[in-house]
Each structure stands twice: as C-alpha cells, then as structure tokens.
Amino acid sequence: MWQPPQRIAFKAAPGRIPTREEAAGSRLFSPLNHGPVQLTSRTWVPAMVPWRADPDGNVTQAVVDWYARLAEGQPGCIVIEATGIRDVPSGPLLRVGHDRYVDGLRRVVDAIHRHSEGKTRAYIQLIDFLGVKRRPEREKYLERFLIISEAHRAALGMEGASDEAVRLHLLTLDDASLEQLLSPRQWEALQKGARERVTDTELPHIRKLPGVLPELFANAARRSRDAGFDGVELHYAHAYTMASFLSPTNTRDDGYGGGRFERLRLPLEVFRAVRDAVGADYPVGCRMLAEECIEGGSGLDDAVFFALGFARAGMDFLSFSRGGKFDDAKQPKVGEAVYPYTGVSGYECMPSYLSDDKGPFGRNLAATAALRRALREEGLATPVVAAGGIHNFDQAEAALAEGVADIIGSARQSLADPGWWKKLREGRGAEVRQCEYKNYCEGLDQKHKDVTCQLWDRVALDEPGLARSRDGKRRLVAPADW
Ligand SMILES: Cc1cc2nc3c(=O)[nH]c(=O)nc-3n(C[C@H](O)[C@H](O)[C@H](O)COP(=O)(O)O)c2cc1C
Numbered sequence: 001m002w003q004p005p006q007r008i009a010f011k012a013a014p015g016r017i018p019t020r021e022e023a024a025g026s027r028l029f030s031p032l033n034h035g036p037v038q039l040t041s042r043t044w045v046p047a048m049v050p051w052r053a054d055p056d057g058n059v060t061q062a063v064v065d066w067y068a069r070l071a072e073g074q075p076g077c078i079v080i081e082a083t084g085i086r087d088v089p090s091g092p093l094l095r096v097g098h099d100r101y102v103d104g105l106r107r108v109v110d111a112i113h114r115h116s117e118g119k120t121r122a123y124i125q126l127i128d129f130l131g132v133k134r135r136p137e138r139e140k141y142l143e144r145f146l147i148i149s150e151a152h153r154a155a156l157g158m159e160g161a162s163d164e165a166v167r168l169h170l171l172t173l174d175d176a177s178l179e180q181l182l183s184p185r186q187w188e189a190l191q192k193g194a195r196e197r198v199t200d201t202e203l204p205h206i207r208k209l210p211g212v213l214p215e216l217f218a219n220a221a222r223r224s225r226d227a228g229f230d231g232v233e234l235h236y237a238h239a240y241t242m243a244s245f246l247s248p249t250n251t252r253d254d255g256y257g258g259g260r261f262e263r264l265r266l267p268l269e270v271f272r273a274v275r276d277a278v279g280a281d282y283p284v285g286c287r288m289l290a291e292e293c294i295e296g297g298s299g300l301d302d303a304v305f306f307a308l309g310f311a312r313a314g315m316d317f318l319s320f321s322r323g324g325k326f327d328d329a330k331q332p333k334v335g336e337a338v339y340p341y342t343g344v345s346g347y348e349c350m351p352s353y354l355s356d357d358k359g360p361f362g363r364n365l366a367a368t369a370a371l372r373r374a375l376r377e378e379g380l381a382t383p384v385v386a387a388g389g390i391h392n393f394d395q396a397e398a399a400l401a402e403g404v405a406d407i408i409g410s411a412r413q414s415l416a417d418p419g420w421w422k423k424l425r426e427g428r429g430a431e432v433r434q435c436e437y438k439n440y441c442e443g444l445d446q447k448h449k450d451v452t453c454q455l456w457d458r459v460a461l462d463e464p465g466l467a468r469s470r471d472g473k474r475r476l477v478a479p480a481d482w
Pocket residue numbers: 046047048049050081082125235237287321349350351387388389390409410411412413441442445451
C-alpha cells in the first residue's frame with residue numbers, strides 16, 4: 001500500500017474510558033430511530049469482505065461464525081460484506097444473485113440476531129463490479145491476448161503481414177517502443193491487467209448497464225429482505241460500478257455520464273427500483289464517497305450534490321467513505337489483479353499507522369461533517385454514518401456531539417476486538433484490544449485470503465475443534481475470551 005512520505009507513526013489509544021453509567025447516558029449508546037432505521041445504539045460495523053464464502057458464493061459455516069463473533073459486541077448494526085448481485089462466478093465473494101442464496105444468507109441474519117441477543121440489526125451491502133483481469137505475462141499477452149490491428153501493422157511498416165508475424169516482431173521490442181505502439185488501454189492491459197470501465201460503451205454489456213442494473217439490484221434487495229436482513233446498503237463507493245457512474249471520469253454520452261445530473265441518474269434509478277421492490281418501510285441507504293481522492297475525481301461539492309439527491313429521493317441512511325479507486329492503484333505483480341487500495345486513494349480509504357501530520361484517525365470526519373451539514377441545511381434528517389480510523393469512545397462521542405455524524409462506524413477496530421463495543425458499554429473499556437492499523441488484514445484481503453487479525457490469529461491454536469484458515473496456520477475468529 002502507498003504511504004504518505006512523512007511516515008509519522010501513530011498509535012491508537014483507548015482515550016478516556018467511560019464507566020458503565022457514563023456509557024449508558026452517552027450519545028454513542030443511545031438508540032437511533034429514524035423511520036425504518038431503528039438501532040439500539042449508534043454503533044455500526046461497516047462492510048468488510050472476509051473471503052469466507054465457498055467458490056460458488058454460498059454462505060459457509062465460516063461466514064456464519066465470522067458474523068456471530070462480530071455480533072457478540074452487540075453493535076447497533078453490522079453491514080455484511082459486499083455481496084454480488086449477479087449470478088456469475090466471482091470466487092469466494094458472497095452472492096445474492098439468485099433465489100438459491102436466500103436460505104444460506106438467512107443463517108447469517110439469524111446468527112447476528114441470536115449472538116447479539118437481538119441488539120444488532122443485520123444489513124447487507126449489495127455490490128456490482130466490472131471485469132478485471134490479472135496482469136498477464138508479457139509474452140502471453142503479445143502472443144495471445146493482444147488483438148492485432150491495422151494500426152499496429154501501419155506503425156511497424158508491416159502492411160499485409162500476418163498476425164503471427166506482427167506478434168513475433170512485437171516480442172522483440174523493448175518497453176519504450178512497445179508503449180508507443182500500443183494504445184493506452186492495451187498498454188494498461190499489459191502493465192496492470194485489462195480492466196473494464198463504465199465508459200466502454202462499445203461493449204454491449206457495458207452499454208446496457210443502465211438497462212439491467214436497476215432490476216439486478218432490485219431483485220438482490222428483495223432476496224435480502226426475504227432472507228431476513230433488516231436493511232440494505234447499496235454499494236455506491238470505492239472502485240465499483242455505481243461509484244464509477246458517479247465519478248467525473250464517467251464521460252458516457254447516453255444520458256448517464258458527463259454532468260453531475262447525468263452521473264447521478266443511474267444510481268437514482270437503481271434506488272427507485274430497489275425501493276419499489278422492498279417497500280417504503282424497509283431501510284435502504286447507500287455507501288458513497290465523500291471524496292474520490294484521485295486526480296480529476298469527485299470532491300466534496302459533487303458528494304453534496306449526490307447526497308442531497310439520494311436523501312431527497314428517500315434513502316434512509318447515508319454512509320460515507322473515501323477513496324479506494326483503481327485509477328491510482330499500484331501495478332500488480334504478474335498473475336495478480338490490480339487492487340484499489342494500493343495508491344493514494346487507497347490510503348485515504350484505509351489509512352495505516354504510518355501517516356502524514358493529519359494522521360490516520362478520522363481522516364474522513366471533516367468531509368462527513370460538511371455533508372451532514374449540507375443535508376441539515378436543506379431540512380433533510382437522513383442519518384449519516386462516519387468511518388475511518390475511529391477506535392475509542394472519546395472520538396466516537398465527540399463526533400456525535402459535534403454533529404459530524406449520527407452513527408459511528410468502526411471496521412478494523414471491530415475486527416481487532418469484535419467485543420469492543422460491549423466492553424465499552426459495560427465500563428470494561430480497559431479490556432479493549434486496540435487495532436494497530438498496520439493493515440495486515442488488508443494485505444490478506446488483497447490476496448483474497450481468509451481475512452484475520454494479527455492480534456489474535458495465532459492465539460490458542462491448540463483449542464479443540466478450532467476452525468482454521470485455508471493455509472491451516474491461523475484461527476478464523478477471535479478467541480471467545482478475547
Ligand atoms: C478486510 C477489509 C475488507 C473490507 N471490505 C469492504 C467492503 O466489502 N465494502 C466496503 O464498503 N468497505 C470495505 N472495507 C472498508 C471498511 O468498511 C472501512 O471503510 C475502512 O476499513 C475504514 O474504516 P476503519 O478505519 O474503521 O477500518 C474493508 C476493509 C477491510 C479492512
């Protein structure tokens with residue numbers, strides 16, 4: 001992952017530890033009642049993919065165990081990981097693209113409700129994403145994948161030559177000459193792996209996205225409701241299809257790209273279709289970017305425009321993240337796929353302990369506060385979720401008191417110590433294990449390995465009947481007495 005050049009080391013601290021009475025009277029542990037969004041407290045575990053599904057995207061016992069363990073902390077809401085809305089192979093990523101997934105997902109909901117003693121709502125994050133290929137070997141790309149065109153022949157002075165002859169010639173070129181000869185997209189496909197964009201409207205399946213996505217999301221939302229989820233979160237953030245529609249990099253000329261209004265159009269159409277499918281009394285919100293944090297990407301102005309649009313359309317909550325884009329991601333190794341959390345925007349999304357003078361804790365709070373203010377100035381009471389480096393009671397309570405957000409999200413701190421919310425609530429804050437923000441978990445996510453935490457994954461490995469990671473070396477959930 002990219003790190004700020006200053007490399008100033010920050011350490012998460014417990015801050016002031018509330019007594020049980022203080023916690024009981026706090027904003028953080030007060031309920032939130034906003035239309036269909038009914039939470040027992042303002043604590044929230046944002047979506048995190050732990051790579052526990054089976055290769056067909058089904059819920060496994062490991063998925064159930066993961067969420068059961070998080071539910072023991074009794075947060076107000078757990079948003080389960082980005083779950084694919086299509087019925088297409090997507091590795092060990094959970095899917096909700098067909099009715100056959102409903103029964104498995106119901107097990108997750110039941111586990112969250114049961115292990116939280118009914119205190120935690122289970123929401124699900126619904127995602128669509130476009131094709132990303134692994135970075136190919138140079139020879140393989142030039143010999144097999146590259147489509148040879150007349151432009152290549154002309155540039156090489158090889159008019160009339162066979163494809164094979166052109167390929168053989170290309171193999172003799174150095175990188176500088178090859179870069180000049182290939183189109184920017186071909187060069188990118190060679191350097192990083194081919195990646196589809198919402199602007200590839202010459203491809204029929206990309207052109208048709210506005211025609212198919214509303215129904216795909218709506219069906220996925222209906223199935224989620226049928227599985228018992230208490231709400232859905234539309235994934236409009238980071239590197240994926242819907243965020244790409246919102247981005248200024250979306251220059252589609254079919255009425256779904258270009259200006260802000262056009263870029264907002266499909267996300268609104270998706271939301272309306274979802275709303276029609278699940279009804280007015282069912283919580284539907286989205287996760288979106290406060291800032292894209294890439295050159296030419298959307299900033300706060302755009303985000304305010306989109307957030308107002310979503311709130312006016314009737315979304316029940318808005319959760320703000322930042323960055324996490326493919327555009328500035330590092331070149332992957334040969335055989336690996338580009339990962340959208342390796343560049344500057346990736347750092348903004350999941351900042352690590354080595355930082356600049358802004359530090360990794362609460363980097364998205366100022367932008368989130370501005371977004372919430374803009375909503376309130378327009379008379380919109382939509383609850384706002386803040387996240388990013390929040391790891392103690394003081395921080396969380398201050399963000400609520402200062403009107404930054406209505407709900408506090410904590411992803412990695414909840415992974416480090418799944419019971420931490422309950423410990424705080426019970427006046428046992430001194431027992432909280434603090435996340436170190438060294439992003440070991442994120443490194444596992446990048447490789448699609450079982451995500452675990454370095455604080456606990458080698459602890460008590462001799463526990464009888466312990467479920468282990470696919471490499472056999474790590475436990476899959478934090479110990480019970482952790
Ligand atoms: C292992 C891992 C998986 C993640 N998966 C998702 C995801 O599926 N959807 C999403 O919106 N964000 C995802 N995130 C980002 C987190 O939800 C969160 O925004 C980010 O980690 C910053 O919050 P934190 O500092 O509290 O961890 C993931 C983060 C981690 C560490």
